[in-house]
Structure formats: structure tokens, C-alpha cells
Amino acid sequence: MSSGSIFLIDGSADLIISPPTQFPWETGEQSVAAYYDGVPAGVLKVKGTVIGPNHNDIQGQPSCQPISWPCTNGVYGYLGYPTAWMMAELQGDNYARGAFVNGSGEMFSETTNWELVASNVP
Helix, strand or coil: CCEEEEEEEEECCCCCCCCCCCCCCCCCCCCCHHHHHHHHCCCCEEEEEEEECCCCCHHHCCCCCCCCCCCCCCCCCHCCCHHHHHHHHHHCCCCHHHHHHHCCCCCHHHHCCCEEEEECCC
16 A cells, blocks of 8 residues: 555535535546545545535534534534544554445444445455
């Protein structure tokens, strides 16, 4: 593997930035899937879509209570797996890395909150 890694994440209701997938007639990287596919194979990469959040949910502190609309879910969905990714990549935590193993990691079976998960982590 080459140096570096990337974790691509989006919310299923985010209509402002790159959606999870793109239409066949769109050119270039116009979706999280296209960005994932564009990352060289030698770079560790993971992608996933949190089910429900829109573009403004990252503003939650951690819920949407203080700001209400346009936030709908808050940051809760963005905390667990991104934290595990940082633990794996920055601290060498093999237990955390296990959540992202291609096809068998925990993130692949957590379908209540995540969809469109992909990984090349061995």
C-alpha cells in the first residue's frame, strides 16, 4: 500500500454536495462513489453514507435542538466510525481497523444507520 488513507462520508439527504452516487451522464467526480473510485487502489480507502442526515446536520452540537431547522439528526451518525478510522490510522489500533475490513468489517453489517459502504482494507 502507498502512504495515506481516506474515509469518505456523506449523508443520504444531503442534496448540496456530492451525493452518494451519480447519474451515468454526469462526467468527472460528482459523487462520493466517483471520488472513492478515483482514489488509487494502493491507498487505503473506505466510504459510507449515513442514512438520514442532510448537509446541515454537522452543525448539531451534538443534537439539532439548539439550531433546529435545517439540521435534522445532528452529528451522532458522524461520530463512531470516523473516530474508529482515526484510531486505526493515527494510533495503529487493529481492533478499530477491523470495523473496515472489506466485506466482513462491522461497518458492512451496520445497515440501520449506514448504506453504500465500500472498503479496500484487507
